[in-house]
Amino acid sequence: MKMDPRCTYCLLSRVHYEAELATDDKDKIYRAITECMDVMRNTYKPGVAAGVVSTAVHRKAYEIIENNDPYYNLKELSNSTAQKVYPAAKDLIYQNEPSLKEAFRRAILAAVIGNYFDFGVMGFDVGEDVFDETFMNVFYKGLDVDDTSEMFKMLDNVVYVADNCGEIILDTFVFDLIKKTGGNITLVVRGEPILTDVTMADVRQLNLEDKVDRVLTTGCNAIGVAFDEAPQELLEAFDKASLIISKGMANYETLSERKMGPIAYLLQTKCESVAQDMGLEKGYSVAKLMR
Template identity: 40%
Template sequence: FKVFDKYFSEGLGYDDYGKLHSILLNSKKVVLVTDNCGEIVFDKVLCRELKRFNPGTHLTLVVRGAPVLSDATIEDAERLGFDEVVDEVQTTGSFAVGFDIHSIPERLKKTLEEADVILCKGMANYEVFSETSYKPVAYLLRTKCTAIARSMNLPLNVSAIKVYE
């Protein structure tokens, strides 16, 4: 718990929560792209709060087609009972760090195109979505490498919520 306590006590090094809050207020379709299986427990809490915040929102959880390192998968989502807090769970259909946005299932492509906002967790998802035209995208991550920090115009080693519209 020491690392968790450290990050939690540091707070956010960059905080676009106000902007994200406004977007979520008016969103009918929200997509949450997960990162690590260890974080997915917290993602369930986030999903529950998103639904409580805006009960009419259609919430889609996106997990990896298969774990590469510690990626969250459909099995993780099922085991944790995400069907209680989201409207649907979809997979990227691939076995890769991040994923190839051009090779995703048609159903996911349509979901992303129709989303009012996409919430992306982690640096691998930033690398995927920063090269796309999907907007708005809110990144929830920690800048653990110099290249990502520079690309996002953020300091290194900070937790951040950054929205691109």
Template identity: 40%
Template sequence: MRLHQGCTDCLISRVEYESRLCTDDPARIRAIVEACRELLARSLADPVPAPVIASRVHRLAYRMLGSTDPYRALKQANNGDALAVCRRVRGSLATFHDLVLASVIGNTLDYGSKAHTVTDDFVGFFHREFAFGLTVDDTDRMEPLTARVVYLADNCGEIVFDALLAEHLRKSGSHVTFAVRGAPILNDATIEDALALGLDRRVDILTTTTDGIAELGLNRDLLPPILADALDRATLVIAKGMANYESLSDEGDLPPVAYLMSVKCGPIGADIGIPVGSRVALLRE
């Protein structure tokens, strides 16, 4: 999925947001925003998926900020919130459908979209959303395909619920390869976050890039060979979040892909044909 013209304001707003996490110097923030705006303008015509361009912009912002992880405190807070919810609800999450829904609700812990805000009461929010259920529900078609799963993770916070789903799959006989970011970008989960949750004791963990490259979504030009091999052998790819959807939705040489996400912006909602705010478990074969 290509970057839409309307996505530029959203992307630049995230640059300003992460800049303010690191500095309160207005002149410095303006300089970073302007440099990122110029890079974005030069990149708009590139025939690449939207996350490739967004990643270039965020990497520039991080270099100018002198920070490798502006969202570190927010990521830790998100994981804490999700763990608190998890302790209260995991006993009632018994089925593949339940755990997919919990993982999709967890995807709302996201600072990547201007149009989306993160709730201050995630416990209450989780219970309300769980009762509402999924807007698009292909879980019955997904579950039989789970012999070998490549699980493309997205944000911190939701990774707590991803871990529950991955563990359920493993206990059901699936082989699960869990892929996280190769370096910090936005509030996406990295190997550090996965290890902190003990995921290495449950599933195989890989990164989506090598050499410390920070990249949103799944850029197949940067895939480590071991992850490329896992994708080739997978019976199902679970792709969490909008960036993974943007990366893979135009690809034609993949196993069946289960897109699990909360739809937080108009272009992705329009691409799927559903309204913003939808909770999605969409299978594309």
């Protein structure tokens, strides 16, 4: 996905948000915003990929605020909130003893709802105090784009590119269903902390290694996947996958820039730029397969 003019003010809003998470030093916050504006001015050109700009901007912000994980407490909060809703979500997925195909569809829906965990997105906020209610409402509403039937045929060798903490706990329902079909799962997480995204440290803390066949990282703290910084092992995994499952908007912004597939995008369209690029409406619950 290419950078959209609307991304500029959303990105700077996010810089302001994370700077205030890290410090109450007004001068440092001012510096973070102004220097990130300079980075954006130098990187945002017609046709440039959104991930290139956002990665450069957030790296500069982290440098200025002198904190490589300003979202740490929010990541912990997201995980604890997801753990509270987990038992009810499991009951819904396996209610009335569904077929594997139907249980997979429900698990995908639960994982997509988990994508609501995304603190700092301008104009979008689902607090931990209402997430359980939000989960139930969206679950009963269902997916707005539902390609799960086609996805279900492609589960032999899945590469699952994770997004945020919190939602990763709900992603485990999908892992379980893929394993029940006899499929193999490679989980991909960030190489270093960035926003609320899952890292290897989170994988170990949540014992996710037991849920999948192997875990790889993106090799760095880029937004989404920076292919020029990605380990060769990850690139080979993408090439050999029967299906790539991509969680969240940042992964969409970067993976959609590269010819690869089949790839299933699981996300909430939380902004107009991503929704428009996908040919959808803002506010959709999406499980969209692209070949």
